[in-house]
Amino acid sequence: MPAPVLTPSSTGVALPQVTLAAITSIAPEATARAVALSMAGIAFGEVLWISDLAPPPSLAGRVRWEPIAPLTSRDAYSRFMLRDLAGLVGTDHVLCVQWDGHVIDPARWDPAFLDFDYIGAVWPQFRDGAVVGNGGFSLRSRRLLQACAALPGCGPEAEDVFICRTMRSRLERDHAIRFAPPELAARFAYERERGTAPAFGFHGVFNLVELVSDREAAGLVAQLPMRSLARNELREIGWWALRHGRLRLAAEVARRWRRWL
Template identity: 60%
Template sequence: MSDERLHLPEVTLVAVTSVAIEATAHAMHRSLERVRFGAAVWCSDKPPPAVIADAVAWHAIAPLTTRDAYSRFMLSELADHVSTSHALSVQWDGYVLDPAAWEPSFLDHDYIGAVWPHFDDDCRVGNGGFSLRSRRLLDVCRALPERFADSGATEDKLICRTARSWLEAAHGIRFAPEALARRFAFEREPKTGSPFGFHGVFNLVDLIDGAASARLLAGIEPRILAKSEHRELLRWAFARREWQVARVILLRMLRRKTARRT
């Protein structure tokens, strides 16, 4: 039987995580249903769940206990796990939506992620939760000057904002223009047409039914979502009368509050 999925032999699908294990596996599974990648790599201290175990290579890593640890791995170690020309990085709340939206020109750039509309300058591309990165960029990121590495920014903001001018001038790194990035993915902006993928739990809950949303949210660690994200999701649930989702979010908020007191 022929495999009619989009074939991207130049791209490695990769997830890096120590948290939200089942949800991250779901994101990889949904992406693998739609695309045949050159490789698929699960970078985690925990083995891949059964839903993807036969479809990915498990690269065991040290536990990533903080966001800073995740950022350091993405900047300094991800290149060790990618042998193709590009890597598609996914997280638990983002995956491939429409393989027909793939454009070969995506591979002409070293970094593509959804546009950040809350910035008002020319460095708005973009979000790292669902992002395409060249192996060249991954190699360059190993040698970021200390003034960038010590900035405290998350890895995607460090690449796309803090160090972007240096990456472009010193290494010729090419960031996708905003118009192309919008065809690649959406996050904090309304989607334009039918993009290749997405990121953001607030988009994820719109794409799956209420019961599935409630199960997913109940299964991830309390501190994965910020207080603002919990509030945003609660407003979404009330507006759509998704009472099961609202109950899960309220319980999560209570657990966060209790954890801070202990």
């Protein structure tokens, strides 16, 4: 393992035991933006760019590039997260980010996050005990990564659902994996459900567009490959943009919708 890549910390948040990792084969510029924003104010033990695409110039000298085969589908991404990520992470934990999920408030970091093997935003669509999941912005222990590498394949199921719901009981029983409680997860991140207090990070393009200007939101959506956004996501973003007078974004969503059809 090469020497750690430490990033400047303006807020004094030092996380030498955490690797920041982006795993992607799409939207390199938008992903680089998410990585840079996550690095601002936090000193990570290492920052990994895991992709078949070279990191954009904006990240030159700030990340370690781990070239991989192209991830051409959600299934391929899930297989990589389950089977291969463990071999690339040398720290105790890894913070996984995507182009539409990153740190938004470093001051909201809580050392208690590291007491658990998996923490992500709460899934409000589930009503049983296994409601903490969302892998798009998630903190995972190396113990969890190694345990997941020994699991059977997840088939068409998304890797976060597979880990946090399908295999949760097995991971808890056989590997003593600890999933964060919903109350702590709500302070870590939000996706479909926002807590009453600000969170450390977020996931979801429908949240991202609320955090940036109309011009930037339209630009981010424009650079995404076709069908990287589901129809329901496009529809949701389009209606939100119209209701809030985000005309550039609404026009870009309409353009993509016409191309989709």
